Amino acid sequence: MKMTFPHLGPAYLAAALALKELGIPVVVPPANTGKTLEKGKSVSPEEMCLPFKFMAGNLIEAYDMGAQCVIMPATMGPCRLGEYGELLKQVLDQAGYAMEWILLDTPKAIGIKEWLRRLGTAGRESNATVLKAARVLTGSVQLMLSLDRLEAKIKEQAGYARHPGDCVKMLRSLRKELEASENLRAAGRTMAKYRRAVKMLPVNSRRRPVKILVTGEIYTSIEASANQNLEEQLMLMGCSVKRPVNISWWMAHTIRPSLPVPGRQRKRVYLPYSIGGYAKETVKEIRDSEEDGIIKIMPAGCMPEIVAKAVSNLIQEKEGKKILHLVFDEMQAAAGYETRIEAFVDMLERRRRVFLGN
Amino acid sequence: MRVGVPKAYFYYAYKPFVESFCQGLGIQVEFSGDTDQEILERGNRVCVDEACLPVKVMCGHVKKLADSCDAVALPRIMRTEFGESICPKVAGAADLAAASEMDKKLIFTEPLYLDDRKKLEKALWKQCKKLGIRRLDFKVNFLNALLSQEMAERGLDEEGYRYKVFLAGHCYNIYDPFVNMDLIEKLHRMDIGVVTEERVTRQEKDSGLAYADLMKKPYWSFFVNNFGSMRALRKKGIDGVLYLSSFSCGTDSFTVEMLKKNLNGMPFFVLKLDEQRGEAGFDTRLEAFAELLKGRSRQ
Numbered sequence: 001m002k003m004t005f006p007h008l009g010p011a012y013l014a015a016a017l018a019l020k021e022l023g024i025p026v027v028v029p030p031a032n033t034g035k036t037l038e039k040g041k042s043v044s045p046e047e048m049c050l051p052f053k054f055m056a057g058n059l060i061e062a063y064d065m066g067a068q069c070v071i072m073p074a075t076m077g078p079c080r081l082g083e084y085g086e087l088l089k090q091v092l093d094q095a096g097y098a099m100e101w102i103l104l105d106t107p108k109a110i111g112i113k114e115w116l117r118r119l120g121t122a123g124r125e126s127n128a129t130v131l132k133a134a135r136v137l138t139g140s141v142q143l144m145l146s147l148d149r150l151e152a153k154i155k156e157q158a159g160y161a162r163h164p165g166d167c168v169k170m171l172r173s174l175r176k177e178l179e180a181s182e183n184l185r186a187a188g189r190t191m192a193k194y195r196r197a198v199k200m201l202p203v204n205s206r207r208r209p210v211k212i213l214v215t216g217e218i219y220t221s222i223e224a225s226a227n228q229n230l231e232e233q234l235m236l237m238g239c240s241v242k243r244p245v246n247i248s249w250w251m252a253h254t255i256r257p258s259l260p261v262p263g264r265q266r267k268r269v270y271l272p273y274s275i276g277g278y279a280k281e282t283v284k285e286i287r288d289s290e291e292d293g294i295i296k297i298m299p300a301g302c303m304p305e306i307v308a309k310a311v312s313n314l315i316q317e318k319e320g321k322k323i324l325h326l327v328f329d330e331m332q333a334a335a336g337y338e339t340r341i342e343a344f345v346d347m348l349e350r351r352r353r354v355f356l357g358n
Numbered sequence: 359m360r361v362g363v364p365k366a367y368f369y370y371a372y373k374p375f376v377e378s379f380c381q382g383l384g385i386q387v388e389f390s391g392d393t394d395q396e397i398l399e400r401g402n403r404v405c406v407d408e409a410c411l412p413v414k415v416m417c418g419h420v421k422k423l424a425d426s427c428d429a430v431a432l433p434r435i436m437r438t439e440f441g442e443s444i445c446p447k448v449a450g451a452a453d454l455a456a457a458s459e460m461d462k463k464l465i466f467t468e469p470l471y472l473d474d475r476k477k478l479e480k481a482l483w484k485q486c487k488k489l490g491i492r493r494l495d496f497k498v499n500f501l502n503a504l505l506s507q508e509m510a511e512r513g514l515d516e517e518g519y520r521y522k523v524f525l526a527g528h529c530y531n532i533y534d535p536f537v538n539m540d541l542i543e544k545l546h547r548m549d550i551g552v553v554t555e556e557r558v559t560r561q562e563k564d565s566g567l568a569y570a571d572l573m574k575k576p577y578w579s580f581f582v583n584n585f586g587s588m589r590a591l592r593k594k595g596i597d598g599v600l601y602l603s604s605f606s607c608g609t610d611s612f613t614v615e616m617l618k619k620n621l622n623g624m625p626f627f628v629l630k631l632d633e634q635r636g637e638a639g640f641d642t643r644l645e646a647f648a649e650l651l652k653g654r655s656r657q
Contacts, residue, residue: 045615047610048615076577078444078445078449078577078578079446079608080608080609083578083581085573085574086612086616087615087616089573090615090616090619091615094619103573103574105574109574110574271450271453273434273449275446275453276446277446300606301608301611302608303446303447303608304446306446306454307447309406310405310453310454310457311453311456311457313457314456
């Protein structure tokens, strides 16, 4: 039984390697393109948000490549993401793409026993021992964590590099090489190679780049095709980009709180309660940011991020942060976004010269 | 101290509780009155653009009260009495409204978990104490309010009309005649009576959900109410389902789709509301729906 999963940024690299090592046949859907979105749109309800349409497209493409079973994590709302699985199954079944579903809900929602059972169903075709499974799982999590760290480093370096294009190229080839790697060990070697390469990058230490924080809804943040390659655009303009919302961040905010590990909780002035999605965390990132400017992104109609937008407007007024809101939908109108991003970066550069004297 | 209570949003679902709770607390309570064009315009001005119509209406009510009262009560409902959540924009209602410079005046913004009576009482008392209400008054009022919410007969189940449709949707759209442009009155004129989800018991909803072949337990109260009730009412011989939704409603984009797949051939009609309030188009669609019902009964 060939397994598949919808894309979420670089998560497929680690997930595919982990499943391969466990001996579970896996179909990785092709990377998101305009065509993916077209296919997704053809089965999706009009008002569902952008990530749903991409995911539907991924699963259709995977089905055409022979996938028979979908594995997908889910949470208990109240954001729509938690119900994605349910509706994806409905619309895909109806459109003739019937597949088996394994919905990995949070252990809190379905109980640890059921959670383990579902994990067991996922691994029923593997003949790996529990010990090996645990080793592979930690290995892939580690790969994910170090990949996120490395990518963050490269994006930060983009502002200082002599040729900002180098960083963009490096990010692309890093992903390509990881995709081609045979197993976790080989992936580890690739990572080490690139870690060295980052240090060798020619830099201009006198540059004072504009620093930009990219935050907002998680899918549009992680999946570059859903945000019109926002980060690459910024890097090519010579900005230093920071994006705290990545897979490691997701793991820290979703998996950890559902485990019985006590964590420190600080009460916040703006949006102190979790209202669903990651609105609370987005607001926290914006509030605590020290970058020159913030680009807050979301797909059209995202419920939690609408609240976050209202709150960040308040923060902008009171704390003097500079925020650009970008809303993405399936109209892939790149030029309009480009213009706004350029204007924003220009404004930040100018502001820096005028007010801060450098 | 003058406390304003917006007549919007979940006021319509918890009206008996709110009204009974406000009486005899020893503070002046002012209700914001029915929604009108002015309130909607105020809401449009202060609210974030992407929000849906009910949020804008709510902001308009709060803004109106903020001008005339010392404080505005805007509860933050995290979970309903059956433990489901509603929508991020309801849980963040206070934050949405606060973003338009009324944050100092908002009270009762502690999270309310209606499925846990002790927690609910504690959260309400915390605020009441600050308002200088005596413990005994609070306790009596709280119990009274709970009782009246439980005893009140809510919702509509109209007899005596030729057709009967299930009017699905959200309480703040269904019971606000300004927002839905007198929908119920218009339906009556077309000889259509309505039944709403409040008249379906929780057990019926649950059993409606149980056989729906869902992969996971749904966590939205709107989904349970509308989807469960539709499946329960389907057996009771209703002529159709009319879904009153607001533009860009997040939960409805899911609920409507799931409803469509479980209709068994019953007429289904979605009406979208937005702040443009195009009444002619709305009427035309309604008439088309009435024609559909007529055509089916002739067959």
